[in-house]
Structures are given as C-alpha cells and as structure tokens.
Amino acid sequence: MSATTARRPRAQQRRKPSRGPDRATVLRRRAVAVMSVVTVVVLGYALWFTSLVGVGEVAVEGNVELTAEQVRVAAEVGAGEPILSLDTGAVAAKVRELPRVADVEVSRSLPGTVLLKVTERTPVAVVQADDGAHLVDRTGKDYATTSAAPAGLPVLEGTGEEALASAVSVLVQLPDDLRREVLSVGSSGGTDLVLQMSAGREVRWGSAQDTPRKAAVLDVLLTREGKVYDVTSPELPTVS
Known part of the structure; x- marks a missing residue:
C-alpha cells in the first residue's frame, strides 16, 4: 500500500460505485408519469367538452x-x-x-x-311612414318601428339615403341645447339640409360639412330676431 493510499480516509477507501434505480423502480416511475398525463388529459377533456362544468x-x-x-x-x-x-x-x-x-x-x-x-341602440331621430314611426340611431340605422314617435325626437322628412345619413351626422354633432330645438330635418335638394326649429324658425344648413362651426355660428344668430337663419356658408351667415 502506497503512502498516498494510506492517507485516504478509511470510509473513502470502502466507497463503492453508486448504482442506478433497478428496473422495477424505473417501470413504476414511468407508470406514474403516464397515469399523470392520462389524468390531466381526461380531466381537461371533461372540463372542456362535457357538461361537468x-x-x-x-x-x-x-x-x-x-x-x-x-x-x-x-x-x-x-x-x-x-x-x-x-x-x-x-x-x-x-x-x-x-x-x-x-x-x-x-x-x-x-x-x-x-x-x-x-x-x-338609442334613437336620435324618427322617420314617419305608413306603418308607424321608424327609429333611427346615430349610425343612421333604421332599427325599430313604433306606433308613435317618442317625444322630443326630430323627424327626418323627405330625405333619400344619402341625405338621411347627412341629417343624422348633423344631429349627432349638434350641442344638446340646439338639438332640443330641432323639430325636423329635410332636404332642400341633394344633401343640402334645412332644419325646422321651435318658434317657427328655419335654418338653411347646407351640407353636413363644418357642422361644429355652423352650430357655433347658429348659436349666436339665434339671439337675433328672425325667421330664416342661413349658415350654409358659416363665413357669411344671414338672418331674415
């Protein structure tokens, strides 16, 4: 025995090579793993595809x-x-x-x-027809018919499909205080609109372009006496 061997701890000299798990242990572990996977699959199927939940x-x-x-x-x-x-x-x-x-x-x-x-859907206007009042929402969709129009909604009169879309576009952009004054919206030709308002006032609106600006101008014009308010060109409004 060499001097180096003699100096090793006795326990280290007796250490034997470690052995892996025996065949039975390996098979048992594999069986447990397979059963776990099967359980997860079955449970997932039961939860996802059956009436269990x-x-x-x-x-x-x-x-x-x-x-x-x-x-x-x-x-x-x-x-x-x-x-x-x-x-x-x-x-x-x-x-x-x-x-x-x-x-x-x-x-x-x-x-x-x-x-x-x-x-x-919330109605913003109505279209009167032989079968009743057709409710129109902010997208211009005619979505329901009632026997009587809800109070406070403006009537869309004699407007084609394009003019109807323009009329709805104007209504939804008006400030609440102005919209409450509008009784009806009609077309004076093409997409040029005319608003009939309370107190017998008429507003010649023109197209739906520049609606916010036209609304601001109209708000000032309505403080003046008149029957016809023209904001077709908001740079040159008139009252007569």
Missing part, C-alpha cells in the same frame, strides 16, 4: 326595450353546454343580429354563469 344560467344585463328572454333566445346558449369551450364571439355575433342591439359583451363566470351585457 356546464352552463347553468344565462344572465342578461343592460336591456331596456328587449326582454331578457329575447336576448337569451338570440344567443342560443344551451343549458349544460360546456362553459369553458363556449365560443363567446359566436354568441355575441348572434345577439348583435337583433336590430335593437348596438353591442354586447359576453363573459363567463365560473362555475356556470354566462353573462350577456347588452347595449341597446
């Missing part, structure tokens, strides 16, 4: 004219349908097909509630 309630918020049932029917979300795999985009698209719906948000609340938060 299914829709129990479809709640509706924000509706005013529409009933909650009308919204639910349009959404076509079935009871027990897997909530995690629910295509909220497709549900929203179906609800937006309701003419009165401007927008809708669809969300999930586990364990089983689907919430439909509806924003209904």
